[in-house]
Amino acid sequence: MEKLGLNEIRKRFLDFFESKGHYAGKSFSLVPKDDNSLLLINAGMAPMKKFFTGAETPPKERMVTCQKCIRTGDIDNVGKTSRHATFFEMLGNFSFGDYFKEASLKWGWEFLTEVLEIPEDKLWASVYLDDDEAYDIWVKTIGIPEDRIVRLGKDENFWEIGTGPCGPCSEIHFDRGPEYYCENEDCKPGDEGDRIIEIWNHVFTQFNKTEDGEYIPLANPNIDTGMGLERVACVMQDVDSIFDVDTFKVIREEVTNISKKTYGASEKDDISIRIITDHIRAVSFMIGDGVMPGNSGRDYVLRRLLRRAARHGKLLGIEKSFLHLLVDKVVEVSGEHYPELIEKQEYIKKIVSIEEEKFQETIDQGMDLLDEFIAQMIEAKEKELEGKIAFKLYDTYGFPFDLTKEILEEKDLLVDEIGFNEAMTKQKERARAARDAGGKVSWEDDSSEILKNIAQTQFLGYDFNESESKIIALMKDGLVDSLAEGEEGVLILNQTPFYAESGGQTADIGRITSDDFLFEVSNVTTEHGRFLHFGTVKNGLINKGDHAMAKIDTHIRKKTAQNHTATHLLHQALKMVLGDHVKQAGSLVNSENLRFDFSHYEGLTYKELEAVEKIINDQILNALPVEVINTSIEEAKKLGATALFGEKYGNNVRVIKAGDFSMELCGGTHLSNTAEVGLFRIVSETAIASGVRRIVAVTSTGVLELLKSAEAKINEISDLVKSNPNDVVHKVELLKNDMKVLENENDNLKRSLAKTNLDEVINESKFEINGFNTIIAELDQVDSETLRELGDNLMNEYEDMFILLASNMDSKVTFLAKAHESLVKKGIHCGNIVREVAKITGGGGGGRPNMAQAGGKDTSKTHEAIKKAKEIIASL
Numbered sequence: 001m002e003k004l005g006l007n008e009i010r011k012r013f014l015d016f017f018e019s020k021g022h023y024a025g026k027s028f029s030l031v032p033k034d035d036n037s038l039l040l041i042n043a044g045m046a047p048m049k050k051f052f053t054g055a056e057t058p059p060k061e062r063m064v065t066c067q068k069c070i071r072t073g074d075i076d077n078v079g080k081t082s083r084h085a086t087f088f089e090m091l092g093n094f095s096f097g098d099y100f101k102e103a104s105l106k107w108g109w110e111f112l113t114e115v116l117e118i119p120e121d122k123l124w125a126s127v128y129l130d131d132d133e134a135y136d137i138w139v140k141t142i143g144i145p146e147d148r149i150v151r152l153g154k155d156e157n158f159w160e161i162g163t164g165p166c167g168p169c170s171e172i173h174f175d176r177g178p179e180y181y182c183e184n185e186d187c188k189p190g191d192e193g194d195r196i197i198e199i200w201n202h203v204f205t206q207f208n209k210t211e212d213g214e215y216i217p218l219a220n221p222n223i224d225t226g227m228g229l230e231r232v233a234c235v236m237q238d239v240d241s242i243f244d245v246d247t248f249k250v251i252r253e254e255v256t257n258i259s260k261k262t263y264g265a266s267e268k269d270d271i272s273i274r275i276i277t278d279h280i281r282a283v284s285f286m287i288g289d290g291v292m293p294g295n296s297g298r299d300y301v302l303r304r305l306l307r308r309a310a311r312h313g314k315l316l317g318i319e320k321s322f323l324h325l326l327v328d329k330v331v332e333v334s335g336e337h338y339p340e341l342i343e344k345q346e347y348i349k350k351i352v353s354i355e356e357e358k359f360q361e362t363i364d365q366g367m368d369l370l371d372e373f374i375a376q377m378i379e380a381k382e383k384e385l386e387g388k389i390a391f392k393l394y395d396t397y398g399f400p401f402d403l404t405k406e407i408l409e410e411k412d413l414l415v416d417e418i419g420f421n422e423a424m425t426k427q428k429e430r431a432r433a434a435r436d437a438g439g440k441v442s443w444e445d446d447s448s449e450i451l452k453n454i455a456q457t458q459f460l461g462y463d464f465n466e467s468e469s470k471i472i473a474l475m476k477d478g479l480v481d482s483l484a485e486g487e488e489g490v491l492i493l494n495q496t497p498f499y500a501e502s503g504g505q506t507a508d509i510g511r512i513t514s515d516d517f518l519f520e521v522s523n524v525t526t527e528h529g530r531f532l533h534f535g536t537v538k539n540g541l542i543n544k545g546d547h548a549m550a551k552i553d554t555h556i557r558k559k560t561a562q563n564h565t566a567t568h569l570l571h572q573a574l575k576m577v578l579g580d581h582v583k584q585a586g587s588l589v590n591s592e593n594l595r596f597d598f599s600h601y602e603g604l605t606y607k608e609l610e611a612v613e614k615i616i617n618d619q620i621l622n623a624l625p626v627e628v629i630n631t632s633i634e635e636a637k638k639l640g641a642t643a644l645f646g647e648k649y650g651n652n653v654r655v656i657k658a659g660d661f662s663m664e665l666c667g668g669t670h671l672s673n674t675a676e677v678g679l680f681r682i683v684s685e686t687a688i689a690s691g692v693r694r695i696v697a698v699t700s701t702g703v704l705e706l707l708k709s710a711e712a713k714i715n716e717i718s719d720l721v722k723s724n725p726n727d728v729v730h731k732v733e734l735l736k737n738d739m740k741v742l743e744n745e746n747d748n749l750k751r752s753l754a755k756t757n758l759d760e761v762i763n764e765s766k767f768e769i770n771g772f773n774t775i776i777a778e779l780d781q782v783d784s785e786t787l788r789e790l791g792d793n794l795m796n797e798y799e800d801m802f803i804l805l806a807s808n809m810d811s812k813v814t815f816l817a818k819a820h821e822s823l824v825k826k827g828i829h830c831g832n833i834v835r836e837v838a839k840i841t842g843g844g845g846g847g848r849p850n851m852a853q854a855g856g857k858d859t860s861k862t863h864e865a866i867k868k869a870k871e872i873i874a875s876l
């Protein structure tokens with residue numbers, strides 16, 4: 001047999017089944033569509049479930065695909081066995097109630113022995129214990145010797161998952177010869193070892209398993225087959241492992257080039273080389289299908305694969321990031337069949353680079369830490385790493401849990417998974433609590449200890465934009481006495497005009513300066529009453545005790561205040577339009593925009609959004625004074641101020657009052673008049689959790705920018721359709737009309753193409769039965785006029801022929817039968833045949849001996865009707 005390349009095998013498979021009337025579909029995306037039961041597509045049939053269940057109609061009742069698959073469950077096998085990859089391609093032919101066991105097995109055999117030219121004596125078959133039907137097809141119809149077929153049990157040869165469609169399967173196996181290990185001398189399918197490997201599984205879904213465990217035969221049994229492309233290539237190329245297959249080798253050799261290693265020199269290195277080779281394929285295809293590295297679900301699968309590959313690069317001694325270079329090789333070998341890889345090549349490389357670099361930054365520190373712990377464990381003769389430490393590695397150093405586990409396993413050590421999960425849950429709770437408290441995150445674990453001896457900061461920012469301040473503490477990884485030019489650090493002042501992030505409002509930015517230095521403030525937080533000014537020393541040297549001017553960026557403060565005051569107006573407007581159930585669930589206000597989360601059970605209608613916007617803009621135009629009232633909590637409640645549910649307030653509170661329109665407890669910085677908001681515009685309204693909606697909006701110059709970008713978009717559209725903003729609507733209408741004309745033309749072309757396909761179907765349906773020449777065919781979507789025309793043409797083309805054409809169209813079947821006089825003389829009666837056949841599909845009709853027509857209602861029975869016609873002729 002010829003050593004065919006992997007890409008060639010794929011092509012031959014698709015072509016072969018196309019020639020057998022199959023629709024050759026593109027691979028479905030790795031990301032399942034409308035199917036939450038699966039993280040990633042793991043078999044050819046997985047994305048076709050909807051066709052098997054009847055939820056959707058397949059493009060044709062016979063299909064063939066080469067499907068991209070990922071099986072994360074196999075990750076531990078990768079690199080260690082010769083036949084597992086996380087990403088692989090599955091070839092498969094499918095019948096949705098069309099052909100069944102005989103055709104599937106016959107074509108399977110034909111493909112392997114005639115198209116791939118695999119010698120028959122290298123192949124084995126297995127069937128399910130009591131599946132005599134499949135057994136007989138193998139032995140009697142295909143003619144393989146009985147000693148090349150085995151009957152295997154449920155584990156091997158029966159396919160089912162829980163309840164639903166299921167059935168026996170029949171597998172084709174390949175014998176790689178006595179040079180490969182097998183547990184028994186007369187090696188058979190099912191034996192342990194590498195000698196006989198399963199290459200193709202044909203699943204006959206013929207039952208529906210009920211809740212009670214009963215197997216009810218399906219009216220229209222299906223065929224679902226799966227053959228691993230990489231494994232067939234391995235067999236065809238007569239190589240030991242899928243990692244020696246031509247396309248894998250190209251990637252593998254790039255890994256050895258970069259690492260300057262020789263493949264085959266050390267088993268440990270080989271495993272790393274194979275893991276990288278495999279993972280980069282999976283990674284490239286996943287990103288190509290739109291997955292992004294992240295911390296949950298399939299995003300986490302991607303991150304884990306990427307980081308695992310990066311780490312094995314380290315093990316091979318590769319210093320720099322290298323994975324993006326391998327992407328080129330994946331595209332080189334697979335891009336022709338998967339054009340999405342070529343299209344997104346640069347994008348994939350970019351995502352891989354970013355993720356790899358992110359990991360590189362911390363992996364060394366993390367590894368040092370882990371090595372230290374491992375050494376300690378070995379010394380103390382401990383076997384299990386604390387979950388807390390595994391979590392720290394995950395949280396601080398980006399080590400996926402499995403990576404830590406794998407590194408430990410290499411040293412015969414374990415890790416406490418339960419402890420890890422507990423630490424993870426605790427972290428999530430902490431994060432939630434921190435978010436609820438307004439996003440306060442401590443900058444170091446033991447900051448309260450450090451801050452204990454430092455005086456609290458007095459906040460002057462409600463009344464002043466600048467202040468003379470004394471620097472009472474300096475920090476950089478703990479307390480320091482000075483900060484030099486270029487250094488990043490934290491200043492604590494005795495008093496400050498800087499607003500620290502709280503209540504959803506982001507901090508001020510600005511400068512702290514003296515004759516000796518300039519410190520640029522990028523963020524401010526508070527802890528235990530101390531204001532921490534984060535930033536960088538732009539020039540000079542700062543010493544503890546220095547006096548300086550602290551000055552906020554008033555422009556940014558003003559823009560933030562515009563958004564904050566607008567947030568209060570929005571809160572009130574929502575209550576007015578939607579009802580009193582509206583409660584603030586969170587908010588974020590900065591100089592760019594505002595975000596407001598609130599309780600409401602459904603999306604806002606266009607009308608409601610418009611009403612909210614109008615109310616707010618009216619209040620802006622009304623130029624309401626914004627007052628600040630400092631009072632007691634009781635007094636504030638009496639006044640009717642809105643307080644946030646679940647928020648703790650001290651005894652003295654600050655109330656922000658905008659005219660008589662809104663009154664809210666708030667510690668933020670605001671405008672003095674609503675008119676300063678300028679303008680208000682909602683940018684988006686979305687759901688963020690069940691019962692919680694989010695509005696994002698902009699104010700003042702933000703609205704102008706929105707207008708400008710809308711205008712730019714209209715200009716761009718105008719340019720694209722070669723028009724101008726005034727005429728663009730008309731122009732688009734014209735284009736739409738043109739499109740309709742083209743669509744019609746396209747439909748006509750498709751129809752004439754379909755006619756050509758028809759000829760093919762007719763050709764394949766020509767048989768001699770019982771001495772009669774017949775054409776008996778089931779057609780799809782052929783209208784009755786075309787059907788008659790077709791009948792006439794066939795009658796002209798042949799001299800003694802019986803034809804029966806059945807066409808399924810819009811859930812009806814039309815039958816047409818015709819016969820030449822010579823056949824009528826020999827006993828054919830079109831009217832009688834059609835009447836009987838149509839009955840099966842729930843219809844009726846009839847006609848003359850030489851010509852008849854009928855209709856039916858149940859297109860799912862057409863297949864059976866066709867069979868019946870053949871039987872009638874056979875028994876004449």
Ligand code: ATP
Pocket residue numbers: 071074083084085086087088090198199200201226227228229230231
């Ligand atoms: P195995 O026992 O070897 O893991 P399987 O029983 O899981 O195989 P199926 O679920 O029947 O395999 O999948 C159909 C075909 O897909 C297999 O015959 C094989 O050729 C291929 N295949 C399955 N898993 C992998 C994998 N991890 N890597 C490459 N090919 C695979």
Ligand code: MG
Pocket residue numbers: 074
């Ligand atoms: Mg498996």
